Amino acid sequence: xxxxIILPLVALAGLxxxxxxxxxxxxxxxxxxxxxxxxxxQTFDRxxxxxxxxxxxxxxxxxxxxIENTLPSMEAAFAAGAxxxxxxxxxxxxxxxxxxxxxxLDCRTDGSGVTRKHDMATLKTLDVxxxxxxxxxxxxxxxxxxxxxxxxxxxxMDHFPEGRFLVNFKSRxxxxxxxxxxxxxxxxxxxxxxxxxxxxxxxxxxxxRRISGLQGYGKKSALKCLGFYAVLGWSGYVPAxxxxxxxxxxxxxxxxxxxxxxxFQARMHEAGSSIILLGPASFDDPGSTGIDTLDQLELIPPNxxxxxxxxxxxxxxxxxxxxxx
Numbered sequence: 001x002x003x004x005i006i007l008p009l010v011a012l013a014g015l016x017x018x019x020x021x022x023x024x025x026x027x028x029x030x031x032x033x034x035x036x037x038x039x040x041x042q043t044f045d046r047x048x049x050x051x052x053x054x055x056x057x058x059x060x061x062x063x064x065x066x067i068e069n070t071l072p073s074m075e076a077a078f079a080a081g082a083x084x085x086x087x088x089x090x091x092x093x094x095x096x097x098x099x100x101x102x103x104x105l106d107c108r109t110d111g112s113g114v115t116r117k118h119d120m121a122t123l124k125t126l127d128v129x130x131x132x133x134x135x136x137x138x139x140x141x142x143x144x145x146x147x148x149x150x151x152x153x154x155x156x157m158d159h160f161p162e163g164r165f166l167v168n169f170k171s172r173x174x175x176x177x178x179x180x181x182x183x184x185x186x187x188x189x190x191x192x193x194x195x196x197x198x199x200x201x202x203x204x205x206x207x208x209r210r211i212s213g214l215q216g217y218g219k220k221s222a223l224k225c226l227g228f229y230a231v232l233g234w235s236g237y238v239p240a241x242x243x244x245x246x247x248x249x250x251x252x253x254x255x256x257x258x259x260x261x262x263x264f265q266a267r268m269h270e271a272g273s274s275i276i277l278l279g280p281a282s283f284d285d286p287g288s289t290g291i292d293t294l295d296q297l298e299l300i301p302p303n304x305x306x307x308x309x310x311x312x313x314x315x316x317x318x319x320x321x322x323x324x325x
Contacts, residue, residue: 019233019234019258019259019263020259020263021259021260021261021262021263021264025262025266030303030304030305031305032300032304032305032306032307032308032320033083033084033306033307033308034081034082034083034084034307034308034310034313034316034317034320035082035083035084035085035086035166035276035307035308035309035310036074036077036078036080036082036084036085036086036310036313036317037086037288037290037309037310037311038068038069038073038086038087038088038101038311039066039068039069039070039073039074039076039077039082039085039086039087039313040064040066040073040076040077040080040313040314041066041067041068041069041073041311042056042059042060042062042066042067042068042132042142043059043060043292043311043312044056044058044059044060045058045060046289054106054107054108054131055107056107056108056131056132056133057107057131057132057133057136057137059132059133059134060134061134062132062134062141062142064076064314065141065142065145067128067129067132067142067145067146067149068101069087069088069099069100069101069128069150069151070099070128070146070149070150070151071149071151071155071156071159072149074087074156074159074160074163076314077313077314077317078160078163080313080314080317080318081313081316081317081318081320081321082313082317083164083307084164084165084166084195084307085163085164085165085166086165086166086167086168086309087099087153087156087165087166087167087168088100088101088168088170089153089167089168089169089170089176089180090103090115090116090170090171091116091173091175091176091179092116092118092119092120092123092152093116093117093118093119094119094120094121095179096119096120096152096153096154097152097153097154097179097180097183098115098116098118098120098123098150098151098152098153099150099151099152099153099155099156100115100123100128100150101170102115103115103170105118105123105126106131107131108128108129108130108131108132109126109127109128109130109131109146109150110126110127110130110131111123111126116171120152123150124148124150125147125148126147126148126150127143127144127145127146127147128146128149128150129142129143129144129145129146129149130142130143130144130146131143153167153180153183154183154187157187157190157193160193163193164192164193164194164195165193165194165195166195166196166197166198167180167194167196167197167198168197168198168199169197169198169199169200169203169204169207170199170200171199171200171203172200172201172202172203173200173202173203174202174203174205174206175203175206176200176203176206176207177197177202177203177204177205177206177207177208177209177210178206178207178210180194180197180203180207180211181206181207181210181211184211191211194211194214195215196214196215196216196217196246197214197215197216198216198217198218198222198246198248199218199219200218200219201218201219201220201221202218204216204217204218204221205218215244215245215246215273215274216245216246217245217246217247217248221241221245222241222247222248224239224241225239225241225242225245225247226247226249226253226257228241228242229242229257229258230256230257230258233257233258233259233264233267234258236267238267238268238270238271242268242271242273243271243272243273244271244272244273245272245273246273246274246275246276246307247268247273247274247275247276248275248276248278248309249275249276249277249278250278250279250280250281250289251277251278251279251280251291251296251299252280252281252282253281254277254301260301261301261303261304262301262303265304265305265306269305274306274307275304275305275306275307276306276307276308276309277291277299277300277304277306277307277308277309278290278291278309279291279292279296279299279309279311280299288309288311289311290308290309290310290311290312291308291309291310291316292310292311292312292315292316293312293315294315294316294319297316297319297320308320
């Protein structure tokens with residue numbers, strides 16, 4: 001009888017110690033890098049979001065005039081302390097990449113139709129601030145202020161010779177991975193500027209296959225990484241989907257990961273991966289939540305080493321610079 005009690009207790013104790021964060025060494029020189037999602041941009045009410053929601057029609061009253069995915073918004077993000085700016089791309093009919101979030105033009109701009117079915121010259125004529133409203137269409141505070149401001153990815157690379165970027169593929173077309181690889185082959189000085197890629201699994205995997213050392217994750221691979229680790233990580237096993245990549249971790253899911261934070265960080269580092277700490281996610285809002293308020297800084301573990309995702313770099317950047325956590 002005694003053995004039946006003692007052996008399970010010993011096994012549980014061993015399992016606990018094997019995954020104990022406090023027994024894992026913290027990084028010798030932890031480095032926290034800030035990712036500014038969409039640069040400095042207009043944020044919006046996330047209640048009831050779907051893939052069809054026009055978020056420009058539900059922004060909060062503007063506190064600034066920056067428009068996402070434009071050069072001024074990226075400049076402001078770097079000035080506020082961003083180490084990396086996240087941006088979204090679509091291929092154009094003339095072989096460029098347009099930096100634009102939406103699949104179609106109708107929500108944010110005075111254009112219409114699928115973004116990738118236009119050439120860059122046409123996209124350059126549009127007003128990217130046209131559709132923003134905070135009062136259900138009574139006023140449009142950014143209308144006329146974004147004419148000609150949709151950049152190409154090539155323009156971004158030229159404009160920020162020292163900037164680093166996380167590139168979001170908005171489709172599942174593997175040809176986009178090939179296209180970005182060809183762009184970097186033709187402009188090798190830009191290679192170090194692309195920190196990583198993410199989005200559709202197919203273009204991400206194609207880009208990683210063609211570009212040596214490029215990190216990145218797809219939507220499916222990220223879910224598999226966290227799911228498999230949550231089930232099997234007690235053994236120290238790191239799934240293939242978690243290796244040599246970026247591992248996005250919602251802050252409210254993190255405590256359920258075996259060994260969080262120090263042991264988990266050590267395992268991911270040994271597997272050649274970096275962690276992106278996101279804001280709390282939910283089934284109602286599984287999207288790009290970030291560490292966006294000063295209160296949420298408490299969600300960052302001591303000695304965390306990795307990337308921090310934020311939608312409010314203008315708030316979080318200065319706070320981190322002054323050591324406020």
